[in-house]
Amino acid sequence: MRRAFNLLVFQLLFLYQSEAQIRYSIPEELKTGSLVGNVAQDLGLDLKRLRSGRARIVTGENIQYTELKADKGTLVVNERIDREQLCGDVTPCSFTFEILLEKPMELHPVTIEVLDVNDNAPTFQNTHLEFEISESAALGSRFVLESADDADVGPNGLQNYILTPNDNFVLKQHVNPDGSKYAEMVLQKPLDREQQPRLSLKLLAVDGGNPQKSGTVNINVRILDANDNAPVFNQSVYKATVIENAPKATYVVTVNASDIDSGLNGQVTYSFSKSKAGIADLFNIDETTGRIYVTKEIDFEKDKKIEFRVEAKDQGGLTDSSKVEIEVIDVNDNAPVINVMSFTSPVSEDSPAGTTIGIINVKDLDSGENGQVRCAIEGGVPFKIKSNVRNYYALITDAALDRESLPECNITVVASDAGSPPLSTKRTFNLKVSDVNDNAPVFPRKFYSALAAENNSPGISVLSVNAKDPDENQNARVSYILQECEIGGSPVSEYVSVNAETGVVSAVRSFDYEQIKELVFTVKAQDGGSPPLSSNVTVKIMIQDQNDNPPQVLYPVQTGGSVVAEMVPRSADVGYLVTKVVAVDVDSGQNAWLSYKLQKSTDRALFEVGSQNGEIRTIRQVNDKDAVKQRL
Structure with missing residues (x-):
């Protein structure tokens, strides 16, 4: 039971492929493993693409009901689906999720419509109904009967009421604006308590399924004397508003009916009609004044408009009913919810600006401005958030990354709604930056x-x-x-x-x-x-330099073992330059500084050597007594 749905294609800024939406219709209560549809075929994808893209089901409500068989490209039932449990009386009944593929990123919304089967019979809240009706009740008097509830919808839901044949009452059926049905007994023949003080009837509720299902309630009518006027409401419809989450005992509206009888027969009491079950959990009605109060917090996200009937009953058992319509006003009581679709960490420091590092989905259950969400990133971090597709946002780099100055970073996303006061949710992502070799070694000195x-x-x-x-x-x-x-x-x-x-x-x-x-x-x-x-x-x-070289005498030159001879005339004056010793030292600095001194001399009183220049001079006049040979 699959039908194709026209594909709506639009460009995602941060996804690489277009988005295609597919829709399937399946009956409820299918066995686990039952085929829902061939996703690969309907999206025009081959199985290799599903595997390489790690195709999987991501966000969406009730995604546990289905399973994607990526190896076959099919979508199958993963868990028993009860349409009534899933959607109640809302129709059509469906749930939506997305199929996500990577490399490149693709996002394909899938809507599953769950079709009703006739698996619920109409049921009454009570097994017996008791009526006390005056024998003087006017022909045409109406008596509201308890409505049956059928969890099924459409043709499988409640279709008709049948009252067992009798002489006094006929059945009249009505349809509320919301499509629900209720019935009234209408008196067509006067009652006579003396002839028949009690009536026993049966009300049968049947649905339109095949095979047909039904429910029954017994009606006991006790005939009373002498109350011949029923209460009459001054309005056929009462309208009011109530703020969701209004505290207990909050006043809502007052209903009013009058009875022209006198005494006890003119005293009216108010109650909720049997036509709608569960109203007593939300509201309370003062049986004397008709004032209606809140008894339990009302959730706008569950009930946006509440309709029910109230009944006015006099002491003689005559009744009238009127409808109450209460519009629930939304308040900002739901903060946005952040769901992470994907997040990549670490990311290389050479990633260019504009690189997508994550995709998130943000939803707010409130409506109007209370459900309008905007996202931002806290602090001065080099990232930004972008979106132009429904509730999906991409986290992208806003500048080049440098691991050496920012090895890791906490990115805090704040989702805030437009309510007053606004509600917000934060989600922090820890991103690590991986190193690339973009720095050469550096010496501290040149x-x-x-x-x-x-x-x-x-x-x-x-x-x-x-x-x-x-x-x-x-x-x-x-x-x-x-x-x-x-x-x-x-x-x-x-x-x-x-x-x-x-x-x-x-x-x-x-x-x-x-x-x-x-x-x-x-x-x-x-x-x-x-x-x-x-x-x-x-x-x-x-x-x-180390002093590792002795001085070398360059002059006079001495060869072998011969003695160098110098001639000094006997007439030489004091200070006569006999010769000059020239020496060098290959060391440097102080190690090469030379000084000369006379080590041995035949006559120390005759000659001296200059300590710095190596010059040998006479220090007195040579005389005849001096030896002819002087050894220095």
């Missing part, structure tokens, strides 16, 4: 320098370089690499090494200041991302 003494031990640590990477995990794992270059014609790796993990720079060999005085090279810091990012820093190691 240049590193260190001193290293020559004649060092190979393997000694000279300095340490250190780079930081604000990314995380592998993207932040830094390795240090010595960049190839040459120093003095040799690869830099023959002089120093860099620990790949710690950045410690160590000497590979013993340095000789006299050969090389500084090392300038580059160290690269590279992270573990894919592709990796890197940065370089220049390192300068200055070799410190």
Whole structure:
């Protein structure tokens, strides 16, 4: 029992595909597993698309009644459906839900109409009705009978009343504006208590099903004497309004009937008519004054308009009835409800602005402005919410994300209605931002320098370089690499090494200041991302001189074991320059500063050496007594 429904197609801003609505009609009480319809065929989708899109039923009321068989593309009954339990007397009876597919996102509303079957017989609230009617009751007097309730609707609902044949009464049936039926007994022949003080009748209520079902109530009529005027209401319809959730004892309306009889026969009492069950749970009527009060909170979402009949009865048993129509006024007593359709976390920090991270559905059971909902995001977070499709909203990024400055974020969605005062609901989503390798390692300095003494031990640590990477995990794992270059014609790796993990720079060999005085090279810091990012820093190691070289005498030149001879005339004056000792030291600084002193001399009183310049001069005049050879 499936019928196709015209597809309504419109563009969703935040969904990738159009929305197609399908409708099925099924009878109630189908067995679990019964076929509802072929969703794949009716939506024009293949089974592969249903599986890849993770097709599933999402929000909607009563979604437990059906199940989507994604492997077959069919919709089947998942739970027994009782139309009366689902919709009561509302017709047509249906419920709606959505089928959601992903990659790309698609949303397809589905409406299931539940058709009535004749599974309920008409029933009366009471098994017996008692009437006390005066024998003087005028012909045409009316007596309202209890209405039968039939949970079924349409042809399967209550169709007709039948009164057992009798001489005094005929049955007259009426239809209320809401379609419900009630019956009255109308007196067509005067009553005679002396001939027949009691009447026993049966009222039969039948529906229109096949096979037909019925219910029966027994009517006992006791004939009274001498009350020949029935009460008469001053209005045929009483109209009133009541605010939903009005407190107990709230006044609603007053009904009034008058009886022109006198004494006890003219005293009128009021009660709810038997024509509608359950009214006594919501209202109370003062039997003396006819004032009607609230006895239980009324829910606008269940009852927007309440109709019932009231009965005026005099002491002689004569009655009249009138209808009461009460319009329920909605108040803002339902906060919006936020349902999460999907939410993606974590989201990559390189996601562009406008990326959809979640879809929510927001509903408010109130009506009018009380049910109009708007959504917003609290705080200054880089996200926004958009919607132009019914009650669905998309959470999207409003700016580029940076995990290093915002590794995670709480997104609080506030749904508020337009009531006065407004009601609101909050829902917080915790979004984590996943890392991408978008930061190269950074050295805290542009240049590193260190001193290293020559004649060092190979393997000694000279300095340490250190780079930081604000990314995380592998993207932040830094390795240090010595960049190839040459120093003095040799690869830099023959002089120093860099620990790949710690950045410690160590000497590979013993340095000789006299050969090389500084090392300038580059160290690269590279992270573990894919592709990796890197940065370089220049390192300068200055070799410190050690006093590891003795002075060398350049002049006078001494060869072998020969003695250098210098000639001094005997006529030489004081301060005569005999010779100059010239020496050098390949060390540097103070290690190369030279001083000269006379170590041995034949005659210490004759010669001296300049401590700074190495000049050997006479310090007195040479005389004949001085030895011809002087050894210095």
